Amino acid sequence: MSFKPVLTFITPFLPNTVQETTETFWLWLFLGRLHPLVVHFPIGLLCVAFVLELFDWRRKSNELQAGIKALVGIGAGSAVLAAIFGLFLINFEDYGGDTVSLHQWTGLTTMALSLAAVWALRSQKQQLFRGLLGITVLGVTVAGHYGALLTHGETYLTEVLPFNKSSKNEPSGSTNFTFASNGQPLNEQQLNELNVEVRSILAHNCYSCHGEAKTKGELRLDKKEFIFKGGEHGAIIVAGKPEKSEIIRRITLPVGHKEAMPTKGKRLSEKEVATLEFWIKQGAPWPNGPEKSIYRIAALEPRLPALPPATAEATQPIDRFVNAYFQQNKISWKGVVDDRTYIRRVYLDVIGLLPTPEAIQAFETDARPNKRKLLVTSLLNQNENYAQHWLTFWNDALRNDYSGTGYITGGRFDITKWLYASLKSNKPYNQFVKELISPTKESEGFIKGIKWRGTINASQRTEMQAAQNVAQVFLGLNLKCASCHDSFISDWKLEDAYAFANIFADSTLEIHRCDKPTGKMAGRRLLFKELGEIKESPVTAERLKELADFLVQPKDGRLYRTLVNRVWAQLMGRGIVEPVDMMDNAPWSQDLLDYLAYDFVQNGHDIKNLLYNILTSKTYQLPSIGIKDAGLLTSNDFVFQGMVRRRMSAEQFADAISSAFYPMYADSVMALKRLPETIKSEIPFPRASLVINDPFMTALGRPNRETVSTSRNSQANLLQALELTNGTKFNSTLKNGAIKWQAKYRTSDLLVKELYRKSLGRDPQPKELSVAQKIVGTKPSVEGIQDLVWAIALHPEFQLIY
């Protein structure tokens, strides 16, 4: 819809000068701006008239007719006025967009309808009048709704609905700034806070178009000098006078106005606008000296928090920290889970397998008071099983796979043998990291990246991949923005990313901004200069050795916090910090995070020791918590109350089927060439972590490991359900297994019970037994067995770690 027809429609009523002069006559503008005032007359009057009309109709009287007539008359008159003013507003000020058109046409229609209603009333066509008035009121509602969207924003109404609650991202900076000092001059600290607040608002709303990478309207808002310089139309700030400042005018224009800012995305909140106005009114102060970051930045150095007192509930350190957190959040301890739940959990978490019925029984009848600790120790001592389970996690994180892009052109190397051996021997984590960053032939695959044939975008050269991946996996920070241009989500600059990448480079890198050479050569330095200074050496290996040594120093608290948080997230379903790759985000307990990291370093960087401490804590043994919406998992208001229920990984699921029923995989699909030669003697059956990726694994969430992947989606979906329901891989396993089971178990009673014990670790309840027996038949049939196993495998009780 265009406005052209409207213009021609009203042109006869306007002075000819309108379209020629650049300055619009003030009166038209003034009348146009009266539109929002005038529209409320028809809205109110016509609605009331309709209500009165309904009264009369119900009571079959006409005593209100005089009033109705007056109301409709004035209502229709004001509707005409509102429509005219509205047309002024649209045509003389820059408006555009679908909502404007909708508002315009619904408004005009409503006006016409109200006139028709007046006419019907005057011609005494009561039925018609009532109908028309009803429709008019509907029209007023629709037109009014679109009008409201224009003034208040598209999301004004919907954002408060329950399912849209989390959609509004509050800036992560100091949002609690208040205008406490109204009236008095601000002190230095307040000035600084105000400044941080202002920069946060600009960063979150404006940088993406008005920054270094993209500079629309020649305006940059990411640095003091640029902000005060203004853009192609001149200054945007008049100190002390918000009402004369272009920036305020732009951000307060109604949505749909062509000059309204931001043009894309959400408009600024009222609080944000008020903050900017306040700042300009204060004279737009900008303190000199180094600027405080507007982003939350986590401390680098390690910290040992004071251990909270022991209580009856909490004796070991993790529990004592959690106890302090619980007290603060008024959460009370619940009882620990029963033996059966516990053994299933620790089996899946330590070695990735289901406990056998025999193991469960032995554990349940074990009377030793410290049997849970003994169980954890014995599982951690199963070095091969442990390695085969944790291999999956580290393959994802180090994007190591047995097949994938790059191998075909010799542009990729795998590190499987090294990784498996490192996990099997529980290599201290500092050593583990060192060998990945300053590698041997066996472990170089991680920093060598993936090289595709052809020319590559500068921000994806293998040295930059190394910088990004080392930063993400080991330091929990995102360098991806900054490898193309200065980041607008953190303080990392293009030069920082290049200087870090340059450590991995054989010849000095030239800095490219958005894939264009800048002519500047990169420096060579760590992301955190506190950790040390890289010596200029022409030999890459020497620099990498130095880099590795610097990064694993105890004073690099960040490295260890990142690791303990990842392990915690694996066991608890949610990190202390989330997302686990953004370690600058606030943890739900800083003390717990700091303690775990500190203790980890003190105890020889021993991952198994860390696992032991968590798995034997009372905290880990709390009943699991269900989360209604996956989004809540990473939200800032997450409150820890215990392990979050998780779904088995693709590998855990396949292994569970293999161990409880029938092997999913044959030896031949294992990545034997990439695995240690002894592997066949170290496995209980071909474990899913060792097989080459296939559609079944992919459907269940195994990533394609082209990029680093540090968490998996726990949610089921249709493609997955289809793969499980009629996929050939799964169904053929079930069928082959059913044949074996039929031969072994002659009665359905025996068979069903054994199946329940092996897969769910318990006996079937009487009801379950009868349902199951009905399917299997008194004399088990292959089909019946197959169908029963299928139903159990898809049962949440089987698929969840609870």
Added chain:
Amino acid sequence: MTNKWNRREFLQKTSAATLAAMAASAPLPSLLSSCTKKIGQTNGTADTVILLWMAGGMAHTETFDPKRYTPFEKGMEGNRVLSTFKSHPTVLDGIHFSEGLQSIGKVMDKGTLIRSYVAADLGHILHSRHQYNWHTCYEPPQTVAAPHIGAWIAKELGPKNPVIPAFIDIGQRFTVGEAEELKAFHTAGFLGNEFGPFFIPDPSQGLESVRPPVGMDVKRFERRNQLYNDLISNSAFGEFGSDYQKESLRRSMEQAYMLLNSPESKAFNLSTEPKESFDIYNTGRFGLGCLLARRLTEQGARFISVTTEYEPFFGWDTHENGHTRLVDMKKMIDGPIAQLIKDLDKSGHLDRTLIILASEFSRDMMVEGRPDAKVQEQVNQPEILSDMKFYGMHRHFTDGCSVLMFGGGIKRGFAYGKTADERPCKTIENPIKIDGLHQTIYHALGIPPDTQYEIEKRPFYTTPDGKGKAVMDLFA
């Protein structure tokens, strides 16, 4: 999150109901017509997309943009050869197609020929890398997994018919060379598996993917599903309350059951197609893929890709015997594609179905890459043609490729862009790049050009940086 399309569908249903109620009370002016969408309909000019993928690099001069024909002679100079086929007139004035494509030539009054697609310059050529670029609009490698265009569409619009997967990929097997590279872009990437492709490698086996597992009759399938529901309702596990994993699992299982048991799933069964029609399509897996695409479109598919299948040195990837092999390739595509257009036009579906035929790049006998930026040669092509096997377009050419578009709001009987009539036969008018092509498709579907998601706190747009403009000249 999970019930996105449920909610959308719900809103569409309810808003449609509201409007229907309003319309019943009075003749409502058409001013709200943009809101009165039918379920599954988009804001754009198309609801369904069919991508006909000419995998391996289809030479424009041998297909839809023929140049001067030079017959083979032993000892001839390769540089003299622009086309190795005669050309034939199409129904469009002045537009000729290479021999073997006469059937498609006859339906060109229903579509648009684009002669000016310019593929990206990615250096030393690797087919799968260019295919990755074509299907995702991003150049690999990327810091996050880039979604296939079909996944974007599935994410933004959801399925058109709830029981037909939103993104269906027909014809590609992943057991071929470069399979890993192919897998890297046949994915929903960061959008999540939910929006990923539903693979039907062999269209004649399409039914297998949507019916109860082999050896299981419908009765048993239903009994099994009943058992599953009985076991869950009789289990003590219910006391754990609801959480999203459990809920999503149950919901997905219900959807799968619905699909496998739905009447629409019969569309996957090609054996119910009348023989006469089946035979026209049956030129092999590609032809039957076109037939399956037609049947699924009629039942409400959202995005379907049908490929001639990529396998290094097969199909359109002619490193030798280019002329001879193209005779077969054209036989494979000409009849089925023309029939697909005709059938959908006749049934009225073409109006809201956008069909695109494209390839990752073109080929030339002499130039590898583009004339002004030649790249490392990969094909041993002698300057003097001593043998018929050297007669054909064997090098990879990125500077002028043909694309066809039909339906979905695209102009009928239109030609856009031009390539030079002499070597190098590169684009000389109205070049279109991949982001323009993608935005054109998104525009037809009513997906806004600045659609993006935040991943790792960074915006990721459908086309890099949200750039790329739909080519409005292509729309009717």
